[in-house]
Amino acid sequence: MSKFRTGIWIVIFVLLMVLFFQNQSVFMSSRSSLKMDLYVVKYQTPELPNGLYYLATLIIGLLIAYLFALGDRFKARRAIKSLSATIDSHRQEMTTLKKEIEELRRTPPLEPPSVIEVPPVPVETPSADTETGQPVDKPAQLPVDASEQTESEKTDETDNTNKTEAKKGAEY
16 A cells, blocks of 8 residues: 555656646746734745745645644544554463463363262062062052053043143143
């Protein structure tokens, strides 16, 4: 980008030089002098060539443009400084985190806690009738198989599900 900008300035300078050399008669002709009357002080410039007036207006215009852009430059410089400071703090944080990662990689992995072996508990099975092979007494803790449910128990369960479905339908 800086090469492009430099190239543009060179082109502008060359065009101004061509303009000046092709129109020297206009720039070198004398103009009447400038007068300023402040009622207290009177001032009159000597007769100057037109080229000096054009050069003076160019320089004054550049100074005015520079002064207007000066505030934006200060704001941009301040923003750059604050952003650079945050970048530096982030870089420092990254280096500390990388060091922590390296330290964690160097430490040996933790051993899993030792497992205590518990001997199996013998399960008491109900005594079976030797002739039929069926248990004599059913313990109360064992779940009842669905095939062993009686007809009355099955109908009670279907009635309960029908009642809950009816309640849900009534709520809507």
